Amino acid sequence: MIECAGLRVDRGGVTVLDGVDLRVRQGEWVAVVGPNGAGKTTLLHALAGLVPSTGTVTVAGHDPGRAARRAMSRAVALMPQRPVVPEGVSVAELVALGRTPHLPRFGTETGRDREVVEAVIERLDLSGLARRQATELSGGELQRVVLARALAQQPRVLLLDEPTSALDIGHQQQVLDLVQGMRAEDGIT
Structure with missing residues (x-):
């Protein structure tokens, strides 16, 4: 599902990653561990096609540097460490943004899109927050x-950048159990 050979990323004239070789099969769960500044986030961004890289990279059958954004977004979801949240957007609307790659150009959400969003909100125990402003x-x-927004994309590959760092212990366990269940049941990588 993910293959890298000789992956290299330079940022601002500094080599951040060099010679990364990686192979992750469908349904596997892999953790990247290292100190701050080691390049973990950069690796995830390269796999998602958000930063230029050299070497050979294939994620869910796509070359992230060449694939169309819509195709990559249907196959790969990234939960960033520091999300950007637009003002005035409710929790439900923010989660629904995960469906964007599945909407036709100039199209609107379907009943199926709403079902996916509602199911993800329920799975992550967010029903009580759905109408609140995300910035609050x-x-x-x-x-x-x-x-939840990343899961609403229904990706084949889910890239999580420190997914439990701001969660209390109960929700840490819930998130990890959810990801484990999706890996086992849906074959998500």
Whole structure:
């Protein structure tokens, strides 16, 4: 599902990653561990096609540097460490943004899109927050909402950048159990 050979990323004239070789099969769950500044986020961004890289990279059958954004967004979801949340957007609307890659150009959401969003909101115990403004949430609440947005994409590959760092212990376990269940049941990588 993910293959890298000789992956290299330079940012601002500094080599951040060099010679990364990686192979992750469908349904596997892999953790990247290292100190701050080691390039973990850069690796995830390269896999998602958000930063230029050299070497060979294939994610869910796509070359992230060449694939169309819509095709990549249907196959790969990234839960960023520091999400950007637009003003005036409710939790439900933010989660629904995950469906954008599945909408036709100039199209609107379908009943199926609404079902997916509602199911994800329910799975992540966000029903009580659905109408609240996303900018008014605590760090842990927002982290769960951003994960919900990523899951609403229904990706084959889910890239999580420190997904439990702002969560209390109960919600940490819930998120990890959810990801484990999706891996086992849906074959998500």
